[in-house]
Amino acid sequence: MTTELEIGLYIFILAGFLGYHVITRVPPLLHTPLMSATNAISGISLIGSLVVAGANYSRLSTALGFIAVTCSSTNVVGGFLITDRMLRMFKRREEVGIQHRRFNLKLLLAIPVLVVFLVVMHWIRRSGTDSQSSSAALSVVALRYFYILSAVLFILGLKGLSSPKYARKGMLLAAFGMVMAIAGTLFHPEIVNYRWITLGLAIGSVVGGSMGLRIPMTAVPQRTALSHSLGALAASLIGISEYVRHVAVELDSVKMTTIGLEVIIGSLTFTGSLMAAGKLQGLLPGAPITYRGQNVFNITLLSAVVGSLIYLVFVPATSTLFFVMVGLALLFGFLLVIPIGAADMPVVIALLNSYGGLADASMGFVLMNKIQIITGSLDGTSGFLLSLLMCRAMNRSAINVLFGAFGKVQKEEVGPAAEATGTVRSITPEELTVLFDSIRSVIIVPGYGMAVAQAQQGVSELAKLLSTRGIDVKYAIHPVAGRMPGHMNVLLAEANVPYDQLYTMEQINPYFPEADIALVVGANDVTNPAAKNNKNSPLYGMPILEVHRAKSIIVLKRSLRPGFAGVDNELYYDPKCMMLFGDAKESLNKLFAALRS
Ligand code: NAP
Numbered sequence: 001m002t003t004e005l006e007i008g009l010y011i012f013i014l015a016g017f018l019g020y021h022v023i024t025r026v027p028p029l030l031h032t033p034l035m036s037a038t039n040a041i042s043g044i045s046l047i048g049s050l051v052v053a054g055a056n057y058s059r060l061s062t063a064l065g066f067i068a069v070t071c072s073s074t075n076v077v078g079g080f081l082i083t084d085r086m087l088r089m090f091k092r093r094e095e096v097g098i099q100h101r102r103f104n105l106k107l108l109l110a111i112p113v114l115v116v117f118l119v120v121m122h123w124i125r126r127s128g129t130d131s132q133s134s135s136a137a138l139s140v141v142a143l144r145y146f147y148i149l150s151a152v153l154f155i156l157g158l159k160g161l162s163s164p165k166y167a168r169k170g171m172l173l174a175a176f177g178m179v180m181a182i183a184g185t186l187f188h189p190e191i192v193n194y195r196w197i198t199l200g201l202a203i204g205s206v207v208g209g210s211m212g213l214r215i216p217m218t219a220v221p222q223r224t225a226l227s228h229s230l231g232a233l234a235a236s237l238i239g240i241s242e243y244v245r246h247v248a249v250e251l252d253s254v255k256m257t258t259i260g261l262e263v264i265i266g267s268l269t270f271t272g273s274l275m276a277a278g279k280l281q282g283l284l285p286g287a288p289i290t291y292r293g294q295n296v297f298n299i300t301l302l303s304a305v306v307g308s309l310i311y312l313v314f315v316p317a318t319s320t321l322f323f324v325m326v327g328l329a330l331l332f333g334f335l336l337v338i339p340i341g342a343a344d345m346p347v348v349i350a351l352l353n354s355y356g357g358l359a360d361a362s363m364g365f366v367l368m369n370k371i372q373i374i375t376g377s378l379d380g381t382s383g384f385l386l387s388l389l390m391c392r393a394m395n396r397s398a399i400n401v402l403f404g405a406f407g408k409v410q411k412e413e414v415g416p417a418a419e420a421t422g423t424v425r426s427i428t429p430e431e432l433t434v435l436f437d438s439i440r441s442v443i444i445v446p447g448y449g450m451a452v453a454q455a456q457q458g459v460s461e462l463a464k465l466l467s468t469r470g471i472d473v474k475y476a477i478h479p480v481a482g483r484m485p486g487h488m489n490v491l492l493a494e495a496n497v498p499y500d501q502l503y504t505m506e507q508i509n510p511y512f513p514e515a516d517i518a519l520v521v522g523a524n525d526v527t528n529p530a531a532k533n534n535k536n537s538p539l540y541g542m543p544i545l546e547v548h549r550a551k552s553i554i555v556l557k558r559s560l561r562p563g564f565a566g567v568d569n570e571l572y573y574d575p576k577c578m579m580l581f582g583d584a585k586e587s588l589n590k591l592f593a594a595l596r597s
Helices: 002-023 028-054 059-089 105-129 132-160 164-185 195-214 217-247 253-281 294-314 319-337 342-367 370-394 398-402 408-414 429-437 448-453 456-468 487-494 505-514 584-596
Strands: 441-446 472-477 502-504 517-521 552-557 577-581
Touching (some): 002 132, 002 342, 028 164, 028 195, 028 217, 028 342, 028 487, 028 502, 059 164, 059 487, 105 164, 132 164, 217 319, 217 342, 217 487, 253 294, 253 342, 429 584, 441 456, 448 456, 448 487, 448 584, 456 472, 456 487, 472 487, 472 505, 552 584
Parallel strands (some): 441 472, 472 502
């Protein structure tokens, strides 16, 4: 057991390093598909769930395994489908208008490989009637090699995400790896009953399939949070099943520790992610819910959870304490997320993504399943890296995020916001057309307000019209614009904006001084010059899009109200700046109509 644990730990650490190198090469453009891809891949927890659901350990284990199979297969099917949908949208300028094939014919080549594999596994299992134990051992060995192959395909899949050109091919490889691992597991020697497995796979495929094919791109953040919660629930249930199964026989301290970590991380990620999904969907109030002594209470609760686990490691047979610990972990996940406002949820999702990866990896340790350790580690690294990137882009400390005490708490510490004063100039769409007559370049700056107004199609139409008039159009994408990392890119890609027009903050900032117009659509904080030149501003230090350096600035928003940070934007008082007040979608429609006429 100890040697297995050591090997598992080595694999976990090495997969983490590998994940770091592969994932840091994924451009911000593909950060949203990356999140759903790691989600789908971490659905490999399905293979552990299949064994528990089909092994006839006990009625409880079968029931828990069945729910876990349903949750994990929802994630696998939904995750791969929505990733593919997103990746199909990313097109270069010359590809716009061309429909990428929904189904890649090359995938048919995988069928013979799969058939041979299934025939071999079937033959091994059938020969088990004569020599039960040796055939079982053989099928376990065969499975092990197929899992290694699947792990390689997953890593190649993530590597493909380093460019939109290869991303779809990479994801197809990863999906094939998943099919192989799942199909092979169906021949696992411990599986004796397929009834619940079939039902779980069927429900999961229908739910995941309809989520993956139908969910609008604006709802991707809440879908991601929901799938984190399903994955974490699966891990937690398998942990509970393993505890119940082993506690009556024997449970050494290593096994108890891994089961404990699995259920704790799984449970808190489950409720935390559900809360995040509810806030993003608008089912729960988006405002932070805070009360006196909140941090002290949360830390006490976490200490109680950890204390229970330590006690259980020494006295594993205390079943009541085990279930109290699960309950407290569920409560902790819920309390961790309620003080955080809806606008901060993207960081929470990325963080919960990494917690979900840890829960998967712990499940791998419990079942001593190395492929789950690898995918859990990859998922954990990806979520952790994305949350660090977002922290840097918002000028927040990683420690602040790690302990969940951000959002409202941080704002109170900063002090009163600096107020900008001066004269604001407003402009009408008709007046704007005159300005557009004499320009050669525009940089469009989409922000959170564009997503709220669903104005991406209007932006794309306007950009196309300007391009036909010979005007150079570029888009400036701030890393925290939108509702999750890279979300703005997906929304614009859906509206047929070619990805070679999308520029990251670092790439676009040098272009602003040459731009005739910076057209800001529902962005506020990410353009506030106070972040660069006002030490008293709460935004000071946050990297921004240097819109104020453009020759003229047009801002589309409804009022002078501040953005998420609650800070006045001095950009609006700049003599070069003109405000086009109104809903972004309506303003763009009017501007488009005025320009056409
Ligand atoms: P922002 O500062 O929140 O400003 C968005 C602006 O959109 C608002 O000022 C609002 O002004 C306008 N707006 C809202 N609905 C609109 C509509 N229908 N039509 C036109 N305008 C509309 O957004 P941002 O500049 O994109 O900055 C993002 C903020 O969120 C940053 O402070 C960032 O730190 C934070 N954040 C982002 C993420 C992420 O991953 N994206 C994560 C965590 C935190 P009116 O009300 O006047 O219209």
